[in-house]
Amino acid sequence: MNQKKTIPTLIVLGSGGHTTEMFRLLSGTDLNIYKPRYYTIATTDKMSAKKMNEFELNTLKDMDVSFINRSRHVGQSYFSSIFTTLWAFFTVIPIVYRVRPKLILVNGPGTCIPIVIASLLLWVLFLINRPKIIFVESICRVQSLSLTGKILQYLPVHILVQWPQLTEHYPKTQYIGRLV
Incomplete structure (x- = not known):
């Protein structure tokens, strides 16, 4: 039987609109490819955890969540x-090392900065393979990048x-049209 390759994916959820946009983005993907999905959520962000549980309701075996400190x-x-x-x-650092993602999806919350830097550091130290890191700027950023985008x-x-x-x-940006 020919089985599709899967891509371990680390997804950073932010509060409010960032989480909504991330789940709109994810709803347009084949979740059978992007698994397991490892979510990171700020310890103070109860709304994102609730939205993640609603989104992943039928696929809990293919996902994991870590709560992290806010930047x-x-x-x-x-x-x-x-x-x-x-x-x-x-x-x-221990989360990224444990997960060893092939893909990291981020879309704006400052919480993603430490994760991106930790993954790059672990790659430079030859502790993980280099993940593909994709930052999707928020739809509301029309004239300039967010602080996170400017850093990344x-x-x-x-x-x-x-x-x-x-x-x-x-x-350095790439226009992809309206995603969410």
């Missing part, structure tokens, strides 16, 4: 977020945008 809380100063981001970075443009990450004018200002 930056809403309203937190950029200076103090340096320290919370560092803390989050050190706490996600300096890393080996595929940055997909949903508005063509963003590619004029950010040459």
Whole structure:
């Protein structure tokens, strides 16, 4: 019997609209290919956990979830977020090492920054194979990238945008049309 290859996928959920957009994106994919799915959710984000459970209702055997520290809380100063981001970075290293994703899907929450950097560090240290990292900028980002997008443009990450004018200002981005 010819069995399809699967792609272990790490998905970072953010709060609010980021989670909604991520599940709209995932609903257009073949979940039989992107499995197992490993979700990371901030410990303070109860809504994303609920939405994940609703989305994965029939496929719980193909998924796993880890709760992680936030990099930056809403309203937190950029200076103090340096320290919370560092803390989050050190706490996600074991998760990324355990999961060893082939694909990492992120779409905006700052929580993804430590995961992306941890995966690249583990790859540079030859501890995991290099994952493909895809960042999908939010549909609401029409004129400029989010802070997360601005940071990730300096890393080996595929940055997909949903508005063509963003590619004029950010040459590393790729316009893919409206996804969500």
